[in-house]
Amino acid sequence: MRSFTPSRSSLLMAPALVWLIALMVVPCVLVLALAFFRRGIYGGIDYTFTLENFGLVFDPLYAGIFLKSARIAGTATLIAVVIGYAAAYAIAAAPRRWQSVFLFFAVLPFWSNYLIRTYAWIVLLNRQGLITQLLRWLGYTGEPPSMLYTEGAVIAGLVYNYLPFVILACYAPLSRLNPELAEASRDLGASAMTTFRRVILPLTVPGIAAGAVFVFVLSIGNFVTPALLGGGRFQMIGNLVYDQFLTANDWPFGAALAMALIAIMLLVLTAQAIAANRASGRVEAAEGNANG
């Protein structure tokens, strides 16, 4: 029994909550409100109510950019999850005393500056960059491959930047997994593959989902990576929002795009919550079907 009065805990929470409401909730509501007005002729805001900004979000052009962003973010997520899960699995399988060391070094790059990490890829990928030098050194004399300013470069940058988080998110449930569960499955006649598919994977879905959501949400709203590694040739939603605010001076439309971004994010988070909650249920339903 905790004998605390609600008023005392409210008092403790108040400063932080006031801060969050004043500097997050109110500004976000404001942006939502902005989306209902028109752009002034020379930028700025013309305070006449309109829904056209939301209509414009569904314009094939912008909807297409949303889809493309989702595709790039989705590809980056998939790759990061596959690599990150494999790495987390390998770390969790390492001797105990090594695990924290490996984990430390897996997460370390995450704490260096994002821009610097992205910049490293410019150094590696540009036509006079390290990979070209390496090819030359290996005796390749032809045209240096064009790797920077491609969709692949953008995806590589996103995967590189967010991989450590996926490793961390996947490692948590893997390391908590009772090793006897996998042994029990083997003991009951399952192959290593079946054990992975039916026991280990379903029990680590929450970690995968958390990692995947993180990569996806951060990737789809990213504008730095496409700007630096995409050479301006790739428009993602983040760039679009950035452009509306800092280039086109169309704040209302930028606001509508930002709201659409939030909507996507909420959708993804809901999906994650459902995946995490039903991870077990879903697996079982699948088993039920398989058994007829």
Place this chain on the structure above:
Amino acid sequence: MSEPRTLLAIDHVSKNFGRVTAVDGISLDIRENEFFALLGPSGCGKTTLLRMLAGFETPSDGRILLDGNDIARTPPNKRPVNLMFQSYALFPHMSVRANVSYGLEMERLPSAEIRSRVDAILATTELVPFADRKPEQLSGGQKQRVALARALVKRPRLLLLDEPLGALDKKLRGAMQLELKRLQHEVGITFVIVTHDQEESLVMADRMAVLRDGKLLQCDTPHAVYEHPADRFVADFIGVMNFVSGKASPDGVVAVNGARIAGRVPTALTPGASAVASVRPERVRLFPEAESANRTTGVVEALAYQGLDLQLHVRTPRSPKPFLVRVTADAADRRPVASGDHVELGWDAADVRIFAE
């Protein structure tokens, strides 16, 4: 009854982990349909031995013959041997039914057969009402039964149980000991149980092996192990024992303080060698008749009432430690003793075991 057939032969099996030898040249035969216990303190190698039988460890040396075939290198999923894990290792994301049918699905049996066999084993283990529950919704005893059902439903040639009752409270453990015996009888499968609880192995096992530091000390029926322990360690580990240290003499042991304890001296023990005499508390009589080979007097220091019997701690001149004496409640009623009473103790030379020290 004909001579029981050997099901599993453990033949000079050793296991090294780096420089540590966990199992050191153990040879054992486990017979068809018996309830066999591997007993020993923690770190004795019993779990490693069990895991080698299950296939999770490969012996560094030696053979494991099941029906005459060496299975030492067969992966766990290819052996007709199942393990009931200490933690039960129930799949938390599957219902009881799904847990139990998992192993049969791996055999790719027709679903109708899976269903009927699962139903049958759920009935045997009295789990039908819980079939759709998740492991987290079960009590400890129910989980244990699910783990058992999951292993039994595969109809293994050999069922291995790793400390199966370790997680249960004392009362439930007693009930489950009998339950396991009943089930083993009913399904007719050979059980090998690992335990550090000597009482448990005495109650349940048909035969038992006592291990220490990776070596096999004794393998026999519980009665034989209890009454004729192979060495001092076994004598001490199984049940309760009074020990008196001294030197061996032709007809017994001369204690450090000069007191003599009569008993049969093993031939291997030369007179004058360090030896220890031992006697079980229930073999010591209070107020003995005159013909007892060993007699002594002492003062009752403490009494512990244990329901069926009474345990006395008696301070005697024979040994530095108090002597333990077990008296039935009936006997105690007839002739009450209290703390501080002077008593006389006596026991037969035949009840004394003498070991090298």
Place this chain on the structure above:
Amino acid sequence: MAERSPAARRTLWLVLSLVFAFLYIPIAVLVALSFNEGGLPTAWSGFSLKWYASLAGNSAILSAALNTLIVALVSTTIATLLGTLLAIGIEMRRQYGKGLEALIFAPMIIPDIVLAIALLSFFSMLNLTMGLHTIILAHVVFNLAFVCSVVRARLKSFDWSIVEASADLGASAMTTFRRVTLPVILPAVIAGALLAFTLSVDEFIIAFFTAGAGRASTTLPMQIYAMIRFGITPEINALATIVMAVSITALTLSQRLNRGMIGQ
């Protein structure tokens, strides 16, 4: 853990080696280039510290680093205070609404660009002059959420009866906090503060949008972004190396503290 076949073990080591190569080769290249006389990835032309020297002479970078430090220190201090109080306040209650949970969770997951433009619109609508102070206001928003979550994790295993014991022994609420609650959660508070500090130092997008005019509110990431936009310069390699070194130190420190926390 079960024995693994040599093949399985080899595969796991291979996976680890590849992942670590992927993670560290780009960074290693930057570090190596920072000591390369020519500063070009084309050839090694000799060891040199001249890029560090030119970095030390770059007043724009130095003032940006100073600004970053100010923003990170101030926002971390405020966020640690508010976030810790918030965490205690929440964990004291036995129940709280989903709305509250969402409000606290939101700053950690809301896309940076959205929070950035929201704050930009907000500040400009209030006609507020932007500068370091607006960056600090903004950074506290996400920093306090992270501090709060770290401290809450610690409080989940906090035995509240010791607070009652302290009160029973005659301590006031303040004394109890100072002598009992705070010492127990202190490692988590410090770990949270370090996390907030690192995030703040690294943060670019929100700072970029909420910064005011001029060098007075240019932070290091903004400066790095400008440098990258203006082309590859070897000074960035030197800067990257220094930033990496600082991060390793900070992370090692926070790991130590976390271990201490688990040890308690």
Place this chain on the structure above:
Amino acid sequence: MTATSLRRRALRMPPIALGLAVALSAPAMATDLVISNWDGYMAPDAMASFKTATGVSGEVVVHATNEEIMGKLIAAGGKGYDVVFVSSPFAEVLNKLGLTEPMDHAKIPNLANLYPEATKLPHDVGNTFSVPYTWGTTGLCYRSDLVKTAPTSWSDLLAPSDELKGKTTMLATDRWLLAAGQLDKGFSVNETDPAKMAEVKDLLISAKKTLLAYDDTTFYSKLVSGEALMVQAWDGWCNYGIADKPEIKYVIPKEGSDLWVDTMVVMKASEHKDAAFQFVNFMLDAKNHAWAAQNIDYKVPNKPAMESLPADFLAKFPNMAMPVADLVKFEQLRDVGEAQRDYSKIVSEIKAAQ
């Protein structure tokens, strides 16, 4: 490294000790004027000499692009800045938004140094709210040693020969990106007719397929390193490349160019307007402006300054010697008002295209 003219770089690298001192004192320094300019677009010691001349201290902050500073200015209502360097269409927008202070000619006697043509520029006839700082053309900057045939047309960039595929860049800024297409099609650089703009869009989308990147900050260093062989460039910025590698050449395609003008505007929100006008006047001083021309390699609309440039400098950067009469024949980019939204959308479509 390869990137910039070593000269410019050297200028930006004061001795370490001095740098440290500046850095440490910077936050404490009472800054009177805040000037926003492109990086390296004025003398690094301009503020120091300005202070010596007038006693007013000031700070220069840099912006990478027009868009970046416009966003900041509009967001903050121009607060925090005194004098801002932006290209003429952006100056027009600032004026229309009421963010600019009218130029007080009485306080800028050096306006007399401007070429007569520079006082009658269509975007601001009579220099009412802006004063031109540099001007020039937008054309093609290329590696004469690596390109087989010298380009003569915008089509050489938009539909490049095979050797150039994947080795060209275009300016990322909306207006100049579109201008390349508009000029190639023979349209006005301020064309707003939807049908014509649709043609421009299709042309630029097809041009994107052969493009290395959109780049308006590092295109010349890509030329120097050989990453790119031909880029759309402003003449002065091409000169940075020429300074590093004389094989780099600049050409105005036969379809023509725009006349771009980078201007200085004084913000209405400025709290130091007199000092701001003093600064504008200082920059227009013949000697200072000539220094700018020689060191940033851009043409300046300052008659005595241009006439003082040495012959070898003009020989090295041929586009510096272009007669003013030829220059002003080109059309200026103008603010297109409502059509800006269509422009933005077209640029989005181009950048989103595969």
